[in-house]
Amino acid sequence: MKNYLKLIQNNADWAREMVGKDADFFSKREQAQTPHHLIIGCSDSRVPLELMTGALPGEMFVHRNIGNQVWETDMNILSVVQFAVDVLDVEHVIVCGHSNCGALKAAFADSAHGLIDHWLSDIRSTMRWHEDELASCATAEERLHRLSVLNVLQQVGILSRTPIILDAWKRGRRPMLHGWVYDIGSGLIERIVEQVDSAEMAAVLLPKN
Ligand code: CO
Secondary structure, eight states, X not given: OHHHHHHHHHHHHHHHHHHHHOTTTTGGXXXXXXXXXXXXXXXXXXXXXXXXXXXXXXXXXXEEETTOOOOTTOHHHHHHHHIIIIISOOSEEEEEEETTOHHHHHHHSOSOOTHHXXXXXXXXXXXXXXXXXXXXXXXXXXXXXXHHHHHHHHHHHHHHTSHHHHHHHHTTOOOEEXXXXXXXXXXXXXXXXXXXXXXXXXXXXXXXX
């Protein structure tokens, strides 16, 4: 219970601090949001998307799930992407993976996890497509890092093939797509792929089959 109440106390302190610095901090954000970024991150509690990028309230539209995945059948993420692109007109859509991701570790493990195995199936497909490359990694750490990179590239690739993004590009609209891997151990972002803004540029991201 104490841990939970601490959140409420922190919130009151934070709100007071923000208003202390800028009396209109909250009121000027009340009517509308104009974020320039949509970020798709992992649900992992060690990946504080706004905190690590210095994004203030109103600056970043956020979607999170286990393994920062983009599924073409997931109404949840597709709704988020469509609203961000077609209504908010964000300039950038970022897929952000991270080091030591539990989802990727679970995908490597042979053991069954129940329902979550379905959610991990796309990551396991990525592993199969890049089997040789992953097998050639010298250590388990290196293999996990490589998979985090490959997973981000795969998810940016899937995003680039959604009708939402393709239609936006056809209309000469934003956004640019980017892929990052956040390193929990250093707090720093590794830039994997940047400024993808055409189907041609995106074509190299996904396996040919
Ligand atoms: Co994760």
